Amino acid sequence: xxxxxxxxxxxxxxxxxxxxxxxxxxxxxxxxxxxxxxxxxxxxxxxxxxxxxxxxxxxxxxxxxxxxxxxxxxxxxxxxxxxxxxxxxxxxxxxxxxxxxxxxxxxxxxxxxxxxxxxxxxxxxxxxxxxxxxxxxxxxxxxxxxxxxxxxxxxxxxxxxxxxxxxxxxxxxxxxxxxxxxxxxxxxxxxxxxxxxxxxxxxxxxxxxxxxxxxxxxxxxxxxxxxxxxxxxxxxxxxxxxxxxxxxxxxxxxxxxxxxxxxxxxxxxxxxxxxxxxxxxxxxxxxxxxxxxxxxxxxxxxxxxxxx
Amino acid sequence: xxxxxxxxxxxxxxxxxxxxxxxxxxxxxxxxxxxxxxxxxxxxxxxxxxxxxxxxxxxxxxxxxxxxxxxxxxxxxxxxxxxxxxxxxxxxxxxxxxxxxxxxxxxxxxxxxxxxxxxxxxxxxxxxxxxxxxxxxxxxxxxxxxxxxxxxxxxxxxxxxxxxxxxxxxxxxxxxxxxxxxxxxxxxxxxxxxxxxxxxxxx
Numbered sequence: 291x292x293x294x295x296x297x298x299x300x301x302x303x304x305x306x307x308x309x310x311x312x313x314x315x316x317x318x319x320x321x322x323x324x325x326x327x328x329x330x331x332x333x334x335x336x337x338x339x340x341x342x343x344x345x346x347x348x349x350x351x352x353x354x355x356x357x358x359x360x361x362x363x364x365x366x367x368x369x370x371x372x373x374x375x376x377x378x379x380x381x382x383x384x385x386x387x388x389x390x391x392x393x394x395x396x397x398x399x400x401x402x403x404x405x406x407x408x409x410x411x412x413x414x415x416x417x418x419x420x421x422x423x424x425x426x427x428x429x430x431x432x433x434x435x436x437x438x439x440x441x442x443x444x445x446x447x448x449x450x451x452x453x454x455x456x457x458x459x460x461x462x463x464x465x466x467x468x469x470x471x472x473x474x475x476x477x478x479x480x481x482x483x484x485x486x487x488x489x490x491x492x493x494x495x496x497x498x499x500x501x502x503x504x505x506x507x508x509x510x511x512x513x514x515x516x517x518x519x520x521x522x523x524x525x526x527x528x529x530x531x532x533x534x535x536x537x538x539x540x541x542x543x544x545x546x547x548x549x550x551x552x553x554x555x556x557x558x559x560x561x562x563x564x565x566x567x568x569x570x571x572x573x574x575x576x577x578x579x580x581x582x583x584x585x586x587x588x589x590x591x592x593x594x595x596x597x598x
Numbered sequence: 599x600x601x602x603x604x605x606x607x608x609x610x611x612x613x614x615x616x617x618x619x620x621x622x623x624x625x626x627x628x629x630x631x632x633x634x635x636x637x638x639x640x641x642x643x644x645x646x647x648x649x650x651x652x653x654x655x656x657x658x659x660x661x662x663x664x665x666x667x668x669x670x671x672x673x674x675x676x677x678x679x680x681x682x683x684x685x686x687x688x689x690x691x692x693x694x695x696x697x698x699x700x701x702x703x704x705x706x707x708x709x710x711x712x713x714x715x716x717x718x719x720x721x722x723x724x725x726x727x728x729x730x731x732x733x734x735x736x737x738x739x740x741x742x743x744x745x746x747x748x749x750x751x752x753x754x755x756x757x758x759x760x761x762x763x764x765x766x767x768x769x770x771x772x773x774x775x776x777x778x779x780x781x782x783x784x785x786x787x788x789x790x791x792x793x794x795x796x797x798x799x800x801x
Binding site: 354355358359363367369370421423466468469539540555558559560563565567570571572 | 628629630632633692693695698701702705706707708759760762763764766
């Protein structure tokens with residue numbers, strides 16, 4: 291007997307994302323390729339996503355600022371470097387992610403297959419950089435927890451480690467050993483499974499641009515920006531706390547947790563205030579970047595001075 | 599020609615400021631204008647300090663004596679850009695938040711060093727007039743103005759310590775300073791041994 295599923299069809303889900311991506315690839319290989327460089331995917335609008343809510347007082351930062359003021363050392367250490375260097379260099383398709391470690395279903399999965407089963411949604415988050423500036427960014431992505439569950443992490447999976455692509459051809463700047471490449475980040479399992487944690491594929495209604503960590507990046511809004519690792523190629527479930535890149539570079543200044551905390555200063559500068567990009571006066575930095583109600587319980591009983 | 603050198607260099611030294619003013623006026627200070635302003639002025643303060651420190655070695659190596667007439671002006675330009683850098687930090691970045699400034703000076707080593715460099719520069723700027731040189735006497739004046747060597751080191755350290763990971767640029771400034779100071783050490787050693795030879799002929 292034929293069972294008819296009544297699909298819970300949203301207007302936004304009419305175009306299948308894979309078809310949509312195929313169409314885009316086709317276009318990119320056609321007329322676009324001649325202009326944009328062969329095989330280079332163009333950033334286009336994202337077919338569908340659930341709209342996010344703008345919290346009062348947190349007007350999204352201009353798209354221009356978000357896409358031209360970046361820290362992405364694989365493309366140079368000046369803020370303007372990634373926007374200049376990454377487009378055209380970072381090859382966005384095909385992209386796959388290796389999922390490894392303490393899970394029942396490891397394997398390498400194409401980006402499209404990683405994201406497709408999940409609902410894309412817009413999340414308007416504050417982003418606080420450890421350097422003392424901040425933005426408000428309308429991300430588009432999927433819940434990291436939902437994605438991770440599919441790989442069935444075992445009871446030994448206590449942490450998740452992420453790695454950025456480290457390809458000297460696509461990223462010639464990594465030849466200067468500013469950091470120990472590949473860039474590695476990590477979360478405790480409960481942080482990774484927290485509903486606020488996002489695996490982003492877009493911002494401002496469009497696919498991520500290379501300088502923002504295309505095609506797939508992490509967004510952990512209550513932690514300093516460097517925790518939100520860009521251009522992810524590897525996700526590994528591990529039993530012990532991973533050593534993250536900035537901790538390796540300078541463990542006295544950067545710790546594994548790196549929660550936004552106005553009371554714990556960076557050894558060289560105060561974290562009590564921040565400059566919101568687009569504003570003139572500094573504003574006070576909020577505990578957990580203002581997400582304390584949601585995430586504070588994750589750290590109950592922990593000495594946040596020691597676990598900075 | 600040589601008479602026009604000084605006014606020409608005077609105007610040349612204002613170019614970085616003019617360029618900054620133009621960028622500010624045309625809204626070209628980027629996404630984080632406060633940071634751009636501060637870094638730009640700091641860069642030029644350090645560059646002028648090194649340029650002023652290069653005058654004596656240039657004269658000794660090239661024998662071009664007229665360059666000495668620029669030394670005071672270049673030193674004062676270094677002080678000028680240091681003052682602008684400090685003003686942008688206190689007045690624009692911190693917006694005259696004096697308690698934040700006090701905390702920064704005490705707690706942030708790179709700011710402590712930067713502030714110290716500024717304070718040490720003040721007496722040098724104050725004693726830069728002919729009248730002050732006469733009042734102090736050449737020997738004491740020269741001794742006082744040797745403070746510019748530690749000031750140069752403080753300036754480079756101030757920059758070096760504020761950088762997050764990529765120390766290549768402060769290293770470059772450090773290398774230039776090392777050459778300029780190293781030249782003086784070598785020059786002194788050479789002159790001493792030269793004097794020793796002259797004092798003991800036939801040995």
